[in-house]
Amino acid sequence: MFNSFSEFKKFADENGILMVDFKEIDLAGRWHHLTIPVERFTEDLLEKGIGFDGSSYGFLTVEKSDMVFIPDLTSAFVDPVVDVPTVSMIGDIYRIDGDRLLRFESDPRFIAEKTEKFLSDTGISDNCLFGPEFEFYVLDNVEYRNQPNHIEVHLDSAQAAWNTIKSPYDPESGNLGYKVPGHGGYHVDLPKDVSFALRNEVVRTLEDNGIPVKYHHSENGGPGQVEIEVEFAPLKEIGDRTQKLKYITKNLAMRYGKTVTFMPKPFFGECGSGMHVHIQMFNKGKPVFYDENGYSKLSDTALAAICGILRHSPALLAFTNPTTNSYKRLVPGYEAPVTICFATSNRSSVIRIPGYARSPGDKRFEFRPADATANPYLAYSAIIMAAIDGIQKGMKPTAEFGPYDKNMYNLTDEEKKVVKGLPKSLDEAADALENDCEFLKNGGVFSEDVIRNQLKKIRKDAEEVSMIPHPIEFEKYYDL
Numbered sequence: 001m002f003n004s005f006s007e008f009k010k011f012a013d014e015n016g017i018l019m020v021d022f023k024e025i026d027l028a029g030r031w032h033h034l035t036i037p038v039e040r041f042t043e044d045l046l047e048k049g050i051g052f053d054g055s056s057y058g059f060l061t062v063e064k065s066d067m068v069f070i071p072d073l074t075s076a077f078v079d080p081v082v083d084v085p086t087v088s089m090i091g092d093i094y095r096i097d098g099d100r101l102l103r104f105e106s107d108p109r110f111i112a113e114k115t116e117k118f119l120s121d122t123g124i125s126d127n128c129l130f131g132p133e134f135e136f137y138v139l140d141n142v143e144y145r146n147q148p149n150h151i152e153v154h155l156d157s158a159q160a161a162w163n164t165i166k167s168p169y170d171p172e173s174g175n176l177g178y179k180v181p182g183h184g185g186y187h188v189d190l191p192k193d194v195s196f197a198l199r200n201e202v203v204r205t206l207e208d209n210g211i212p213v214k215y216h217h218s219e220n221g222g223p224g225q226v227e228i229e230v231e232f233a234p235l236k237e238i239g240d241r242t243q244k245l246k247y248i249t250k251n252l253a254m255r256y257g258k259t260v261t262f263m264p265k266p267f268f269g270e271c272g273s274g275m276h277v278h279i280q281m282f283n284k285g286k287p288v289f290y291d292e293n294g295y296s297k298l299s300d301t302a303l304a305a306i307c308g309i310l311r312h313s314p315a316l317l318a319f320t321n322p323t324t325n326s327y328k329r330l331v332p333g334y335e336a337p338v339t340i341c342f343a344t345s346n347r348s349s350v351i352r353i354p355g356y357a358r359s360p361g362d363k364r365f366e367f368r369p370a371d372a373t374a375n376p377y378l379a380y381s382a383i384i385m386a387a388i389d390g391i392q393k394g395m396k397p398t399a400e401f402g403p404y405d406k407n408m409y410n411l412t413d414e415e416k417k418v419v420k421g422l423p424k425s426l427d428e429a430a431d432a433l434e435n436d437c438e439f440l441k442n443g444g445v446f447s448e449d450v451i452r453n454q455l456k457k458i459r460k461d462a463e464e465v466s467m468i469p470h471p472i473e474f475e476k477y478y479d480l
Contacts, residue, residue, distance in 0.1 A: 272329030308390015
């Protein structure tokens with residue numbers, strides 16, 4: 001938003017800005033924040049930064065945890081969800097080296113910058129664009145408890161089919177009907193689409209804050225699943241936009257008395273929420289992925305990129321699907337793609353080439369397994385590093401990867417021996433990353449530390465969840 005401190009100062013004075021809020025991201029992808037009065041925001045601060053405890057972000061150990069963040073003026077936006085006039089901006093993370101400040105190698109935003117530079121230096125593309133689709137649930141109530149003697153989750157949505165008798169959301173008028181059946185929410189219209197007004201406000205707020213939106217709509221999941229798809233942007237910028245979208249969506253939902261979750265599988269027996277990632281590449285203004293005579297009008301470079309992503313997709317999931325809940329969605333035979341192959345217009349494959357994207361400038365492909373619990377900078381960067389590896393090695397489609405223009409949920413036993421599936425658990429994804437991480441280190445993009453810390457985090461999550469008894473186990477085993 002701003003290219004200099006003087007631009008910021010002028011804007012703040014003219015618009016009555018009173019506070020400056022700084023957002024910093026941790027390894028898991030959560031924003032933390034620190035706020036100062038606008039009078040304390042100076043050019044000196046932009047040079048020296050603000051100190052913080054890096055161990056609380058999971059970056060450093062407690063005995064040597066001092067770090068510094070320096071605000072990025074270009075990321076600034078007028079915060080739409082706070083009452084006091086506030087400009088928020090994202091901080092770049094630095095480590096202290098004697099009297100010097102050096103960019104922290106494991107700062108997810110810095111990894112995105114390094115990925116963009118590495119891609120450009122290869123000569124493959126000087127403009128790589130991402131267009132993610134964000135699926136999530138808008139709910140009216142969430143309760144959960146994890147105690148030694150009480151394990152419980154209770155979710156509720158005013159539009160859910162189970163709320164046809166009595167509605168706690170319309171206490172004066174009773175139940176107004178118009179409920180959405182399970183798996184029946186795709187593009188459902190008013191009055192059933194109860195989060196429509198909220199989504200309109202979210203989308204207008206996103207537009208006002210530099211995030212162009214392609215469209216929004218109700219999704220398949222009956223109890224409140226929706227989707228917002230944003231327009232394409234470069235890697236680091238789309239990472240910033242992903243964080244801002246989740247922040248704005250969650251906070252505006254609270255004003256409506258709603259709660260939003262990007263969990264991949266909050267409901268048993270209902271549709272899971274993914275984050276399909278569309279990818280385009282251009283070089284000197286020309287589309288890299290287009291070839292009039294190629295399969296589905298894809299160039300050899302595009303096919304090599306696809307093969308690179310498919311080859312490394314088990315390891316990628318450690319970044320693109322980094323929660324135990326992610327693998328409740330990635331289940332063979334259900335709506336999520338788990339078969340490591342590609343095809344045109346095929347939503348059952350890990351990579352889909354949109355059949356409607358025919359022109360050179362529109363040509364792209366889509367990585368479908370990812371979900372929005374990922375740290376976006378790390379997830380998008382990892383995908384591109386796999387694509388670069390495929391391009392540099394000249395990978396070509398094989399019987400293993402396709403193309404397979406058929407329903408991949410209905411493979412024969414013989415086909416299953418050739419076409420592989422994605423990891424079925426977070427532990428399996430961690431194993432895959434541990435055995436296949438060298439491609440991420442090319443060009444010094446991913447450091448050994450960030451890979452090691454990611455493995456440590458996801459293995460710890462998997463271990464903790466595996467030790468907790470599940471309610472279904474009581475149904476199955478209590479009386480044995």
